[in-house]
Amino acid sequence: MPVSPAMAEDLAAAIATLYADAELALLEKLRDALMAGIDSPLWAEIKLRSIGDLRTAVEDVTIALQQDADGAVGRALAEAYGRGRQAAVAELGALDIGREMQARAVLPGAPAVDRLAASYAQDTRPLYVRITRAVLDVYRSIVTRASTSTLLGGLTRRQATQHALDRFAQRGVTGFTDSAGRSWELAAYAEMAVRSVTARAAVEGHIDALAELGVGLVIVSDAPLECPLCAPWEGEVLSLGPEQGPRTVRVEKAIQPTGLRAAFRVPETVAVHVTGSLAEARGAGLFHPNCRHSLSAYLPGVTSRPPHHATPGTTYKDTQRQRAIERNIRAWKRRQAAATTDADRRRASVFVRRWQAQARANVAAHPHLRRKPAREQIGTAR
Incomplete structure (x- = not known):
């Protein structure tokens, strides 16, 4: 049985949901912190004095996220590595060289799993620091801009706050930038990291088993x-x-x-x-x-x-178009979650449905593409 990154896809998806839920929770905490007492003439002073409360709330979310994710990743890596080994058994079981392997009771390769878990922790550690800093920076920026807009007689404080929340929701909670200069949403970056490391575990389990058998x-x-x-x-x-x-x-x-x-x-x-x-x-x-x-x-x-x-009528560019559509669906769902009025929520909902229609149309036009609703979600918490 061949081994592929898709073998561990379900494990990665479950962990990515943790980050998506955290992203939604952070966005809602930011929105609620800003909207509390927004009609008070002392709103700006109150908001800046209460930034410590928001910091505590954000840190509580990130600490819980890190603990849950690290534990889930460790279990997922062990499972993925084991699946890779079993793939080798299934692949060679019909031959003499596979029979000995079938009789072995091999624990998931602890050294390989530990090494990959450490690599994942190293890759994602900066993410947790950036989460708190990003949310607090945006909070301060929104308070300042909303106050300025009111003083200058432009937008109302509510309008200015909503516009700023929309911009933040559009790009995601962290706006994380990797070493190659690419910008990532929190959940998208975490999903990429988890999919990468669990896929590697499955492949390593497979090749370790093959190497033991002299393949x-x-x-x-x-x-x-x-x-x-x-x-x-x-x-x-x-x-x-x-x-x-x-x-x-x-x-x-x-x-x-x-x-x-x-x-x-x-x-x-x-x-x-x-x-x-x-x-x-x-x-x-x-x-x-x-x-x-x-x-x-x-x-x-x-x-x-x-x-x-061959895949007539469909190209790699078409698959990337589908990924772009999914990013836009998630962006408008975040704006829906960040909405402070029913009108803003309805407007965001309209754009969600428009991008979902584009997703259906793109898949219908390219039979080799498959729509994955999970990639259009920003979390399961509501």
Whole structure:
């Protein structure tokens, strides 16, 4: 059974919901803190004096989020790693080399799981610091701008507050920027990080099991709508060892002749073109978050290269259009949650429905696309 990032997709989705719920809770706390006593002439002074209360509320959310997420990630990584190992068992179970594996009672690889959990914690640690700072910075900014707008005779305080909340909700709670300069919503960044690390756990469980059985080569599937990062590796054979770069190796056939004569024959070998190492391919982008490719054992003389799957009428650009539509749906749902009046909520709801209609139309126009409602949510708490 091939292993792919999709094997751990359900585990990542469950954890991403924790962040989406936290994002919604933070947005609602910010809205409620700003709207309390908004008609008071001393509103600005009261808001700036009570910033400590908001800080405490935000920190309570982030501490609970970090504890829940770290525990859930640890469990998800162990499960994903185990699924990867079981995929190897299913893949090789029909052969002699898989029978020993089936009889083993192997605990989820603690070293691999611990290493990946530590990597996830390191990647997301800055996120929790940014959450509190971002919410408080926006709070101060809204109080200042709303007061200025009122003094200058422009927008009412309510209007100015709502406009500022709309801008904040549009881009998400944190506006987190990664090392490549890309801006992320809180839930979207967390989902990317979780999907990446759980997918890696499944792949590592698989290749660790293969390595234990002496399988040193794997092959990448051909997936529809591949991205430019993955295209060079489709249908290619990769090594699990450290050697990089394309080369041709001569290896023994996976299945050798049996019987009395086999004991006196030289093992049969075949020439295999190896495009590079798995580590090299992953470093170049293979198995990125949302990757559709899978990995399976390459058995010389047995495994054949997969045929190329064309996707007429649909391109990778169309899949990215779907992702953009999902981001807009989430943005307008956040604005709906941040609305301070029924009129603002109704307006946001109209735009949610418009973008949902675009999502349906895009999927209808491209049969190879699938709509994923979970990616259009900002949380389950209401």
